[in-house]
Amino acid sequence: MLTTDELAAFPVFSGLRPDQLGEVTKHAADIVVGSGQYVVHDGDEAAFYLVISGVLEVVQAIDGVEKKFGERRAGTMFGEIPLTFGMDFQWAARALGPTRVLRLDARHYHALAGEAPEFAKTVRESAEYRVGGPKGMKSLVAERRPPQVTMAGHRYDATCVALRSFLARNQIHFEGVDVDEPGFMDRWQAPMPAEADLPAFRLADGTILAKPPARLLAERLGLQTVPVMMDYDTVVVGGGPAGLAAAVYGASEGLRTLVIEREAPGGQAGTSSRIENYLGFPNGISGDDLASRALRQAKRLGAEILITRHIEKIDADTRAIHLDCGDVVRTRTIVLATGVSWRRLTIEGFDRLTGKGIYYGAARSEASLMQGLDVHLIGAGNSAGQAAMFFANHARSVTLLVRGQSLEKSMSRYLIDQVREKSNIKVALGCEVGGVHGDNHLTDIDIVDRTCGGVRRETCGGLFVFIGADAETGWLPAGIARNERGYVLTGPDLLRAGHWSLDRDPYLLETSVPGIFAAGDVRLGPVKRVASAVGEGSMAIAFIHQYLRDLSGAGAS
Known part of the structure; x- marks a missing residue:
């Protein structure tokens, strides 16, 4: 426990009166951490920290690569920048060994600063030096980091x-x-x-x-492609929002957790240029930013994330997962979180020009290619609307091609309002693409206008397709029940379809094979949203714990 005598020995507190020191000891947290443990995470709210003993290193992930900005040793403060400039932490701090840290929340810090102006001045001057000094964060961030x-x-x-x-x-x-x-x-x-x-x-x-x-x-490039172990408590198939949520909750609750992703974490949501209605992000967040945060969180908590790996077969009886190149991992439970894939158009020339001006979905990495061009998007859902808003900041013009006569049936109201307010976005109702043109890359498209019955050709520098998605689950074992469109049946849907054989009822997210669960868009359900996928991924872990307890009880009996 912190004492006033202990605090008075530190220069930053040496000018405080005994009663003020007493207020600090009354409200400050006394945090003791081991090597590698974090005291502060990126995004934490502002607070005042003082290193009592040990060493903290200040780190920040920039473009996915962690950069070290310095160290804080015993007697030095930390957190003065967020407090002074009114912001959350944009970096993290973790212990390099056994470390003890004082933490005073922003409310009590500002109360103390109001009564002790010299203390407040010391903190403010330290913040200004840390930002603008010769080795300050401003100069470090401004350094051009060579690409990997x-x-x-x-x-x-x-x-x-x-x-x-x-x-x-x-x-x-x-x-x-x-x-x-x-x-x-x-x-x-x-x-x-x-x-x-x-x-x-x-x-x-x-x-x-x-x-x-x-x-x-x-x-x-240092990405993980091979599992560390051969046996896991749970294997999550798919690294979208549902899969990453399952990884975070599984690893944090002590399960040996492996995520297998064939391309990159984030899933279809990772290609979303902006998600405006996700809880906790009042200004919205891009899909790849959300995926990046979730990925770092899952890894920090101990989950393994494999990429570029394909599953060739799942043995439903033994829970053996056969990967390409002959690797086999075994697990007690499985979470299917493979999401869905964009539905393909069968217009002549589409396959030839896919990737050459025609794209399914809209990754942020394509924005620079659309600078100053005329861009067209096919679709009327939220994904199309978000992409239109994003590309409107780069393209000369953006045209939404909508087969129906309104956006209201498929797009959220807030997004419709934003689209209509953007001067270089046009909504073409009752229209669809009838043909595409270009030799080495897309140059023009034919637009069929169902309203007037005509066909017009427009210059097109990029065509992005958002026409719905399907579950690609044909590779799953036959024992996992699906509907006619490939969506996995779980919980009550299994009972209604007569695909459940045990005495107990299936858990809400459990498939027809006990111990194998489904979460997110791959599961048959009425809601296809990032928030619901995250919720189902976390719920799947809760059901896995219950399943394992039942399994353990049955084994004991």
Whole structure:
């Protein structure tokens, strides 16, 4: 427990009266942590910290890479910047060894500062120095950090587009250079790659990778592709919002948790340019930012996240999961959180130009390609509306092509209002794409206007498709019941369909195979929202605990 004599020995508190020191001891938390434990996380509310003993290191994730900004040793304060400038923490602090820290919340700090102006001045001057000093955060953040990898290729090459999205969604800081642009060699800083080797990648150590598969690229960039263990308490299939929520809650509650993701964490939500109605983010949050935060949280709590891995088979009886390349992991329970995939259009030329001006979904990484162009989006749901708002900040014009006669049936009211207020967004009701044109990349589209019966051709620099999605679950074991569209049946739906054989009722998210659960969009359900997916992912872990308790009880009997 903190004492007034103990506090008076520190210079920052030495000018306080005994009664003021007494107020600090009355309200301050005395925090003791071990090596590697966090005292502050990115996004925490402002508070005053003083290192009593030990050492804290200040770190921040920038473009997915953690950067160290310094250390706080015994007797030094921390948190003066958020308190002085009225902000939440934009960085984290963790112990380098056994460490003891005082924490005074913002309310009690400001009360003390009002009574002790010299103390407040000391804190304020420290904040100003930490920001603007010669080694302050302003100068450190302003430093240009070299990319982890540089990618060379053609702008409209489909493989380049896919790998650019792969890198961005895995929070890899990269630079893309177009071999057709002037000055390419100055930016590439390596021998000219052969056409057959494109896309080529130059790593930070100078290594060149010619047309590497995604897994090799991931491994060379330090991403996890191989499980550490062969046995887990739960394996989560899919790294979207539901899967990451299950990972966070599973790992935090002591379950050995593995997430298997075939591309990048975030799922379909990760391609959303803005989610405006997610609880706790009054100004909205992008899908990849939400995924990035959830990914860091899951890893910090101990979950393993495998990427670029495909599941070839699940043995429903033994809970063995067979991965590509022959790896097999065993688990006591499984959470299916594979989400859904965008529905494909069958218009002639679409497949040929996909990735060359035609895209399914809308990753933020495509924004720079749309600068100053005329962009079209197919769809009338929230995903299309969010993408329209995002691309309107880069494109010359954005046109929403809507087959119906209104947006009200499928788009949230707040988003409809935003779309209508944006001067360079046009909504074309009763319209659909009838044809696409372009040799090496998309140049024009034919728009069929059902209202007037005409067809018009418009210049198009980018066409993004949001026409709904389907569950791709044909690879699942036959014992896992699904409806005619591939959505997994769980809980009461199993009973109604006659696919449950045990004496007990299935848990709400349990599939027809006991111990295998489904969460998020892959599960048959009326609500398809990020918030509901996150809720179901966390609920799945609660049901897993109950299932394991039942299993343990049955074994004991």
